[in-house]
Amino acid sequence: MTQLTLKVEGMSCGHCVNSVEGAVKGLGASAKVDLRSGLVTVDYDAAQLSADAIKAAIEDQGYDVV
Template identity: 50%
Template sequence: MYELKVEGMSCGHCVNAVTKSVQAVDAGASVDVDLPQQKVTVNSGAPLEAITAAVADAGYPVLASSVR
């Protein structure tokens, strides 16, 4: 499980964009977005680097990431 600190998320569209970007890397990934905390929790077998790159490519800078 990964935890990402993501900048720029503010609405449902952002949640959908981040979720779809992660699921493009791993279709079976579970994605939980906490807008007030600007935090994304991902349960995926894909490498952390691939997940963070996908979120950043969707237009949401990843400020920090960790494995939980």
């Protein structure tokens, strides 16, 4: 497993957490959101999924990966 930590802007509530975690889960990975720091930690199989695909899935939910 590979771990990726992303800084994500625009998250402010439980709905945001559910949106981001759900988008990542839909790709076959798992995510943990820390609203206070704005960080999203993703555990994924790098042989099956790219970091760019994870970033795109989060951005598709309306958040900015910086």
